[in-house]
Amino acid sequence: MALVDLSKQVALGIDIGGTNTKFGLVNHRGDILDKGVIKTDQYEKVEDYIDELYKTIQPLIKKHCKTANLEGIGVGAPNANFYRGTIEHAPNLRWKGVIPFAELMTKKFGVPCKMTNDANAAALGEMLFGAARGMKNFIMITLGTGVGSGIIANGQLIYGSDGFAGELGHTIVKPNGRKHWSTGSEGSLEAYASATGIAITAKKFRAEFPESMLNQYKEEEINSKTVFECAKKGDPTAIEVFRYTGQKLGEALANFVMFSSPEAILLFGGVIKAGDFLLKPTKLHMERNLLPIFRGKVKLVCSELDEADAAILGASALVWES
């Protein structure tokens, strides 16, 4: 009996966002053989969307799978449930209720389809192809518009009893703290460490310091990028915005470390472009809040994956691992 020849296997990775859907054919080494994009929000019915996906991707599969097999499909999507293969009540998608997405995909493409949320997919991508290669215990934190997370323990993604584990962005870092614009919770990590949270902090701080460069921008121009621009120019208020954010993030990370004792915490997403303005206070406050047995052991690492490709790679990783 011949062993499986991995070099002849290809996975289809799909990243579903509210506006765009990106996809790529990926081999087991994480090389993207081909990729493309369709609009997510143009299809009222999910069946029509899947028809369009199939029409667009089928020629690429034919091209690359002459000598290789399409092993399966991995999908990263908002509110995706790994156990059930469903997308459930996703606020940013047009398809309401519980969508049996994996089943519909398998019917259309004729191969198995697995799915999970985007942060979990990103964690798998880092484990197979990125900065977490060889690690069996790490936590991935995605810092974008929101704060997502994926937790790997004992070499496996933690899905929990219902498939929704790893909602670390919604853990409370400051009881009775800042009210979340969408969940209504008070003092969640996301309320402080997301791009949205950073903008709120910046608007609050610039009102207190009229001399801050941040006051040269219009209200709607205040975001993590403009705060970073001001910090680079030495504006103390902008620097304090990131220090404050890093403190909240670091305090949260310390709690996460005492939960699963990871080898590393991986950071990913637009917010980490702030670099040391954010990372130094994050590291400081993480260490300060750890028990001595954990101190100096946990690496704080930025993702090595290209941001544009990470979501596709992560989704494709679901085919090889889960």
Place this chain on the structure above:
Amino acid sequence: MALVDLSKQVALGIDIGGTNTKFGLVNHRGDILDKGVIKTDQYEKVEDYIDELYKTIQPLIKKHCKTANLEGIGVGAPNANFYRGTIEHAPNLRWKGVIPFAELMTKKFGVPCKMTNDANAAALGEMLFGAARGMKNFIMITLGTGVGSGIIANGQLIYGSDGFAGELGHTIVKPNGRKHWSTGSEGSLEAYASATGIAITAKKFRAEFPESMLNQYKEEEINSKTVFECAKKGDPTAIEVFRYTGQKLGEALANFVMFSSPEAILLFGGVIKAGDFLLKPTKLHMERNLLPIFRGKVKLVCSELDEADAAILGASALVWES
């Protein structure tokens, strides 16, 4: 080839405390066939302690293992490391530094020896023999002099990268909160929800309310038992002590749930004798701080194991599971 006959296998479970060491011979169903105790703190050298253990236990093994095999030894001990089989810098034991305990035991008894800390052992015990039978995702919280924890995810104990995962008692529930008497951290769960923490809260609250029944006790008599006595008699201050404790515990549990999405949280230890005085506010504040997708799903369960036997059962469970 005959299958393994579990009914003929016996495990030795050992629970090492600072003062006493309890042990028992346990079958795979969790029946304790025989048990006993020796003093932990009488032996300056760990080798002498193990000699005494052997001398005491060997006759019991001979008695029960005529028709059965001693499969192995499981040990629950403070600062025990599962990966290395060591006891490391345990403050409550006389043996200083890093003790290769499992290796010494295997040499003496001639069978494999696994070890972990007492809260992890308790979690395994609950999974095999107690209230968590059949569960693959739950969190065990032990509320005693300190607050310990054991986390089961995907049916496995989470040890983390260095074997020290699950120090949930030391996660911060109130930044800049109560200073911990031993670690120096500020606002940890243990500082509020342990028996020690409850006594501190009670002393603070009774000073504020001179009419409280708690003021009928001497300083050294204030503990979770006397607070419970007063609460039962309707003393509002004593009731408030548990409500406050439950709020802090519930807020912490909500964060834990959003980490690993457990099916249940199991509570264990002397503190839970306070019953609904503690459990009702705990449940309320846990639910209040959860994202809607987690609400109403997570059971809050008290341990079913007899407290005196739980540590032995849990340690023995290490032989069958790890």
